[in-house]
Amino acid sequence: MQKVSKNNLTKTLMLFKQRPFLKAERLTGRSAFNVLFTLVISVTIASCLPNDDNNSSTDFDRSELLNNYSDNIVMPAYEEYVASTNSLLTVINEFALSPSDNNKLLICIEQLKIVSLKWQLASLFDFGPASDYALLEFTNSYPTSTDDIEAAIGDESWIAGQASNIDNVGLPALDYLLNEDGALDKLNTNPARVEHLVRQAEFLNEQAELVLETWQSSYQSYFVSMTGTEMGSSIGAMLNAFNRVFEANIRKQKLGLPSGVSTFSGNPLPSHVEAKYANYWSIDLLYEALLSIEKVYMGNSLSSNSIVNKEVGFDDYLISLGDEAFGLGLNNDIVAQIQSSKEAVLSLNDPLSEFVITNQESCLSVYSELQALVVLFKVDMMSSLGVLITYQDNDGD
Structure with missing residues (x-):
C-alpha cells in the first residue's frame, strides 16, 4: 500500500465535506460512529490511489488523448x-x-x-x-x-x-x-x-x-x-462538463424528475419528459445519451463506413495506472456499469410520460443504474485521475 500523499488526503477530505447527508446528521450515537467509520474508510481508499506527489501517471500521453x-x-x-x-x-x-x-x-x-x-x-x-x-x-x-x-x-x-x-x-x-x-x-x-x-x-x-x-x-x-489536470486544464474542463451533464441533464432531467425519484414528493412528473410533444422519442434520446457517454469515455470514433475505431480515451488513462483497483479495476467496473445502464434503459417503454406513472418502480430501478455510474465517474474516476470537481450539484449526489 502506498503512502498517503497530501494531495490525495486533501481530495478525500474535500469529498467527505461535500456529502450533504453528513452535514445534515446529528453526530450522536450510531450516526457519529458512521461518520467516523466513513472518514477512516475514505482515508484508507486514498492510500490506495495514485500518489500525486510522485506524479505516477506522467507516462500517459495526455497530448495524444x-x-x-x-x-x-x-x-x-x-x-x-x-x-x-x-x-x-x-x-x-x-x-x-x-x-x-x-x-x-x-x-x-x-x-x-x-x-x-x-x-x-x-x-x-x-x-x-x-x-x-x-x-x-x-x-x-x-x-x-x-x-x-x-x-x-x-x-x-x-x-x-x-x-x-x-x-x-x-x-x-x-x-x-x-x-x-x-x-x-x-x-x-x-x-x-x-x-x-x-x-x-x-x-x-x-x-x-x-x-x-x-x-x-x-x-x-x-x-x-492545455495538457495538465489542474483547474483550467482541458482535461479538467472536459471531465467536469462530462460529469455535470451526465449527472444533471441525463440522469436527473431525462429520468429522475419524470419518474419522481428526484422530486421532493416522490411523485412522477410526466410533463418533464424530454421531447414531450413528440411523445415517442424520450427513451431513444436517453439511450443515445448513454451511447454518447460511452463513446466519450472510451475515446472511440466512427469511420466513414460507421466502423468503430478504438482511440485513446479516459479508459486508457485509467488502465495506464496499472492493475490496481483505481486503474484497470475501475475501468472494468465502469465498462460493465455502462453496459448495465444501457440494458436497463432498453427495459423502459414509450411513451415515457405514461410509463413513469404506470411503472414507477421500474423507472427507479433504471435510475439506480445511472446513479451507480455517477459514483464511478464523479468520485472514483475523478479521484484516480487527480481531477478536481469544480461544480456543485443541488441534490447531494
Whole structure:
C-alpha cells in the first residue's frame, strides 16, 4: 500500500465535506460512529490511489488523448450537429412556403428528431465556447414554457438570445410547435406562427454555428495545448462538463424528475419528459445519451463506413495506472456499469410520460443504474485521475 500523499488526503477530505447527508446528521450515537467509520474508510481508499506527489501517471500521453478528443470526437460532433440544424432550417423554410402540406411537416418532424439525437453527443462538451454561448441552456431547457412561446408569436421585438427566453427556445420549443396536437392546422391558419417557427430554427442553427466556428478559429488549438489536470486544464474542463451533464441533464432531467425519484414528493412528473410533444422519442434520446457517454469515455470514433475505431480515451488513462483497483479495476467496473445502464434503459417503454406513472418502480430501478455510474465517474474516476470537481450539484449526489 502506498503512502498517503497530501494531495490525495486533501481530495478525500474535500469529498467527505461535500456529502450533504453528513452535514445534515446529528453526530450522536450510531450516526457519529458512521461518520467516523466513513472518514477512516475514505482515508484508507486514498492510500490506495495514485500518489500525486510522485506524479505516477506522467507516462500517459495526455497530448495524444486531447488530440484524439479534439479531432475525432468533439469537432465531428459539432460538425454533425451543425449540419443537422442546417438541414432542419432548410426543411422548415420549405414548409413555410406551403404550411398546409402535411408531408412537409412530417419531414420537419423527422429532421427535428435527427437534430435531437445529434445533440446528445454535442451536449457533453459544455465548456469553453459552448459555455460562453450558453449552448446547453438555450438548446435543451425543458419543460418548455408554452405560454411564453404563444406570447412571442407575432411579437416583432422578441429576441431569442435573452436569458429570459431560455425556457421557450431550442429543441423543446420546436418540439411544441411541430408536434403539439393540431400543429398543422395552427400553423396553416397563422402566418405569424410559421414565422416564429422559422425564427426558432434560425436561432438553434446560429447558436450551434457560433460554437463550432469558435472551436475552428481558436479554441481547438488552445484545447490541445492545455495538457495538465489542474483547474483550467482541458482535461479538467472536459471531465467536469462530462460529469455535470451526465449527472444533471441525463440522469436527473431525462429520468429522475419524470419518474419522481428526484422530486421532493416522490411523485412522477410526466410533463418533464424530454421531447414531450413528440411523445415517442424520450427513451431513444436517453439511450443515445448513454451511447454518447460511452463513446466519450472510451475515446472511440466512427469511420466513414460507421466502423468503430478504438482511440485513446479516459479508459486508457485509467488502465495506464496499472492493475490496481483505481486503474484497470475501475475501468472494468465502469465498462460493465455502462453496459448495465444501457440494458436497463432498453427495459423502459414509450411513451415515457405514461410509463413513469404506470411503472414507477421500474423507472427507479433504471435510475439506480445511472446513479451507480455517477459514483464511478464523479468520485472514483475523478479521484484516480487527480481531477478536481469544480461544480456543485443541488441534490447531494
